[in-house]
Amino acid sequence: MARQALHTFTRGAVRGVRKETPDTFTLFFDLGDGRTPAVFMAGQFNMLYVFGVGEVPISVASFGREKQLMHTVRSVGRVTNLLATLASGSSVGIRGPFGKGWPLAEAKGKQLLVIAGGLGLPPLRPVIEEAIAEPGRFDGMKVMYGARTPADLIYTCEYPRWEAADGCELLLTVDRGAAGWKGNVGVVTTLFPKAGVDPGRAVAFICGPELMLKFSILELAKMGIPAERIFVSLERNMSCATGTCGHCQLGPLFICRDGPVFSYPKVKGFFPREGV
DSSP states (O other): OGGGOOOEEEEEEEEEEEEEETTEEEEEEEETTOOOGGGSOTTOEEEEEETTTEEEEEEOOOOTTSSSEEEEEEOOSHHHHHHTTOOTTOEEEEEEEESBOOOHHHHTTSEEEEEEEGGGSGGGHHHHHHHHHSTTSSSOEEEEEEESSGGGOOOGGGHHHHHHSTTEEEEEEESSOOTTOOSEESOGGGGGGGTTOOTTTEEEEEESOHHHHHHHHHHHHHTTOOGGGEEEEOOOSOOSSSSSSOTTEETTEEHHHHOBEEEHHHHGGGOSSTTO
């Protein structure tokens, strides 16, 4: 029942900051109202408020059994630039949780495909951690993650633990290689043939840039994975988090209120790009 708690506002005290890439960082919070990450479902988001400046929607990146709330942020605007200056002991406002999460219950007993591009990995990190914590819950997990360059890969300090976990296979790719990079070069869909996907028992969770979503869905369909077993997170243009402002409207849907996670058939007719 706690995981279905209504959204609320509290202060978040910064307890740690981890640099991920030159423009991306992870903040670790203790919540002033005593809540723990257990009340946040994988795939939900919070509004992070810099007092007197404004707020931005940021996905929850922490797993429910972890002690601190975790948010990974890219510095791209006024509010996120200020979040990048925070140090231990700072505080922000945290409003949430909002949105619907990943349907982990529907994936139980199936091969779990976690497909992420760029900053699409944070909303899926709780899924990865939950699958690792309960290895018997799914019939194996394939994590396929792509970034622009090796320097843009996030959570690199966690990869060894993920790779060592029972039933988890991590596959990485970059659009452009660099000195010392020995991994795959290409878009994330080039990982699909290497993953040993079984279309008859696979469920796909996808988050990333819209173009990446488009081609991932097309390739999964070619592999024979039914549309009803493909789920996407559409985190775009969210502002108020309640469907009031209309910035994130997609046909009759509001991404912040009705999503951000949707089954693909539910959004197919309103998909942001043609051809999917």
